[in-house]
Amino acid sequence: MKEFVEGSHAIAEVVKSCQPGVISAYPITPQTHIVEDLAQMVSSGELKSQFVNVESEHSAASVVLGASATGVRVYTATSSQGLFYMQEVVFNIAGMRLPVVMTCANRAISAPINIWNDQQDSISLRDSGWFQIYAEDNQEAVDFHLIAYRLAEDKRVMLPVMVCMDGFILTHGMETVDIPEQDKVNKFLPVYKPLYKLDPADPISLGLLADPDYYMETRFAIQETMRESISYLSEISKEFNNAFGRDYKDLLVEEYQVKDAEKVIVAMGSVCGTIKEVVDEQRAKGKKVGLLRIISYRPFPYARIYEALKDVPKVAVLDKAVSLGAYAPVAVEIKSAFFGKKKGPKVISSFVGGLGGRDITMETIHEVFRRLGAKEVNFDFVDLKPELLKEGTPC
């Protein structure tokens, strides 16, 4: 049913429809409205979950870990500092192959403290063994939560999924969203049947010590599962389309006017909406530009990206994160998709923008297209304020 709602509320509605048995979260802006709405639904009886108000994010993740290990569907949400605080539990959950689903309301990382959007938080946990899918708008944010549970709980997968949505821009933005009906959700998302669980009827030990003779194969197993999941994403996308009438193709990327483009920007998340507007404007003036939107960041769809961009002469990657002292994370992975291959863009320029919630406007995107020329830009920030960079500026 279509509703004009705040993104956070739409997420709470879809999580409610997934009926997690245990929800645990710690408040952090801009995730707060999601968990407040869920608390409201539990207290009114609409949602029959155990809602555990923990004393830290580390405990929030630990509570859902314990509950998931006991065989119950779970949910948590966080951002930024909260995600970093639970980082070791995040890795623990993936290592223990528990199908936890988490919303990451993307927010910048301290210091300096900044509550606005960029993608440094989730990107910094890219090694964790979690799936990461990035929503462009609130419809996707809603749909991706259903897909997340379906994917995580698939017996061929059994890995946790992080649904990433830009903080404030999506969480606090009002959009018309089609909230899936419960009966359709029930058909798409079966009742969770764990492969293994803590149960006195059949005692098992979870979380054993694996010495050098045993550890590495567990990493291989997760890597293999992620590789195989590239095809499961297509499968699940088809099932989703059949159930709800929205087609996410392979759930890996979205090609927007890429086919004959001479210049393409690669990006993730809500900024893609702005980029599409600029692409439309430029196309109307006869300029052959396009957008390649990354949906699945982990697993990173190298083959799909190669296929999409191999004949595009100029590519600019716009990152909302930076690996300080080195590179922009998405740009580097894009570049590596072409290394050693016969075809590929002549130029792959790397730009970092939007950090700490600095607005990426249509003008910013026009500027990126302008700067995407014959000479490759190895790495540069966009929209820096020169007046703040003068010597003597207090910090």
Place this chain on the structure above:
Amino acid sequence: MENSPLFKPGHTACAGCGQAVAARLVIEAAGANTIIANSTGCLEVFTTKYPETAWGVPWIHSLFENSAAVASGVEAALIYLGKKDKINVIAQGGDGSTGDIGLQAISGMLERGHDILYVCYDNEAYMNTGVQRSGLTPFDTNTTTSPASGLSSGNLRPKKPVPEICAAHGIPYVATASAGFPQDLTRKVKKAISTKGPKYIQVHVPCPLGWRHESNQMLPVAKMAVETGLYPLFEYEFGVLSGRKQIAPKPVEEYLRMQGRFKHLLNNPGEIRKIQDIADSNIKKYNLKLEAQAPNA
């Protein structure tokens, strides 16, 4: 004692490990319908080196400081499944994982009122990583990070009063126990398990390796700690002291003499006096001194 199906032999604990004895007593008292969340530490390492496990009950190890939170999740899941009434949940770990790095998670668990028993195996240092001091290391103990060198008599801080911290949360049951008094420990675990809400039991468990005593001396060492008043055995219910084991107090020197970790004190009457003061203060605070027997009328 026969082999236990709940805590099986063949694990790799040191000979004479007090924690191994206590952990077995705890799970036998709780029974087969128990799920354990265990912190990183000696107990976790010596019972679950892949591909083997000593545990005959469902058991999970996540991290060092989060067993109380993991247990909270287990308990919440059991409530959701309608199974909590039939299944006990225990969170357990050593003194470091409990009183230091895990204190926040425990406080949260207690404050939220989960129906979970937390058991702390107190061997008074980070033993698994090499005998480093913890917040529960007693005054004047020689550890690798509070060494008794020429300038110092060892750990200069008092033992963190974790049982009292838990009691201050007003929870239904808090107790201290000792591997030297197994029947008392068993009684306390059974009492805790039959009580609804959060419970905390701290068990004193000698570590022959870290305390530097012979491996066949675990029981006498444990008993002596209690009998000097240095490790008082008491119970709190809803924040009020409700019971204690009374003793005929022995001088602390008898306890210190048994262990290499205190040997630097033996020719230092000034420091021994300070430790006796600690014992005396416990005896007074908990009213530990056995009343003189009244003669038959």
